[in-house]
Amino acid sequence: MVSRFFEEAMESIYMEGKTPVFNMAEGPIPGEMHLSNGQEPCAVGVIAHLTAGDIVTATHRPHHQAIAKGVDLDKMAAEIFGKKTGLSGGRGGHMHIFDADVNFACSGIIGQGMGPAVGAALSRKMRGEDGVAVAFLGEGAVNQGAFHESLNLASVWKLPVIFVVEDNAWGISVSKKQSTAVEHNAVRAQAYNMPGRFIADNDPIALFDVAGVAIEAARAGHGPTLIEVETYRLAGHFMGDAEDYRPEGEIDGLKAKDPILVMKKRLINDGLLTEDQHTALSDKAKARVDAAITFARESDFPAPEEALEKVFV
């Protein structure tokens, strides 16, 4: 819920200064903005098994993964606003969320978080230290060389790494059907001699169970797993995306399957949550996000010449 409130805040703040004329360069949050509304289960179902010491590499759409991993929310919001108090003092922005304290790194380039995840897993294996690396990617990334090279390398070296494909069915405007030769990317795991698992219908509980087995196997030295999650991108690829490529009615259909609402209903039906408890949790999450946004808004911009620092260490 923190993630969803965060994205809703991003959605509204992003449009500040961008109406009536949309100009990506304007407003308190300029640049591209890729929201993860609807894809929260992919992050939560996997990262719930991880500790701060485990490694996550994320994508150009990283907010839900970062929040699940425990990236400092204040500093992350400030980074997205380009403020001095941001994770990297404003040098990275929304597609480059890095938090060394919780071993979280990003790449805005499709598929390019995978190599570093393999390397971090190699590092832990070589040092004999506990640690699993999880590389998140979209279904569009599976047609990149990096995907195939990384799966092969992780398997050959039996590394503790999990590859999680968030299949939202769309690579910007090109559908998976148009771009991908197999119906389920999980089958590609066979080519690299590792388990491949498919999670239908954005189900966080099913994912949690499968990820638990995969992560336990990785920690025990049994090597990598590929997990494919059927998920739903409730927003455009980026803010300002007119989404003309979607078939009519698709978004309404997806909104009916909004995983936050589905999960709430499921927990209440199962007697695990009451309306009051839900309201309390929701209020708490909202307050956390509000505090982060306030922190970001009130923080100062970096001195422009700080841009020249931190190229090398």
Next chain:
Amino acid sequence: MENERKLTIARAMAEATAQEMRRDNSVFVMGEDIGQLGGVYGNTRGLWKEFGPERVRDTPISETAFIGAAVGAAQDGMRPVVELMFVDFFGVCMDAIYNLMAKNIYFSGGKFKVPMVLMTSVGGGYSDGGQHSQCLYGTFAHLPGMKVICPSNAYDAKGMMIEAIRDDSPVVYMYHKGLQGMGWLGTESGATVHTPSEDYTVPFGKAKVVREGGDVTLVGIGMSVHDSLKAAEKLESQGVSAEVVDLRSLVPLDRDTVFNSVAKTGRLIVVDEDYKSFGLTGEIITTIAERDISVLKASPQRVAYPDIPIPFSRPMERFALPNPDKIVAAYNEMN
């Protein structure tokens, strides 16, 4: 020389890496054919036998994955020394190099270190064709976030390898195939020099005046240092005293040493085996032009690779490469 201990660059690189691996368990090597084979250019010879396949890892032919993996391992506290067999192969893995390796320190505000060495062979002159003979110094030096070095002799090769491994930032360590001292490939004998057995470092960003002179400054790196030294001999026979500057590193670049030399001689010829346009030669001339153009007594000259793909045929390749005679001719055209 008493107690002289001549090593090839290949052996100097391997010795430096071995010494660092003994000193620091986080140092490891990976790349194609760097294990039992000892590297196509001999620069990892002996490491596999001493340290075993865990720390000296042969990789699949997957540069995107293993260079990306080096970035992830470096961020996680290891010190990988990773090999891109030929610099020409950067086309299949440049994202891992310039978007990950070179930018993650900056994107993390300096909180992630990326202590890795990317060693890669450069240079031609042996008819290996246009995808196995390039230098590309300028291509790498142009992109911010990585140090770029190239030793011209074994002493520097060892000291710069140790410096590179200990650096917390990424270093692209370019070594010229024609200087490696491989038995199966002709080599420049001037690169095989006395190399101390103990460990030592050669700092980056410090060019070296390898020959003093008063009439003209010849600036080069790697192989072009040796071309310049031979040209200086020829010039001496016509009564011209040439100073030769070995840049040793492009990033950081020692502009002071270049400027001070040119301020003394008043003439500048830049020699480069990399492509002529938009590269090293232009950058060196700019260093003088921006600081004080009045020190120049004549227009600076450049002897560099023409802007063509590298041809296979021996006479065509030799025609295109820099050589001492071209440098002498360039001097004689200056006044």
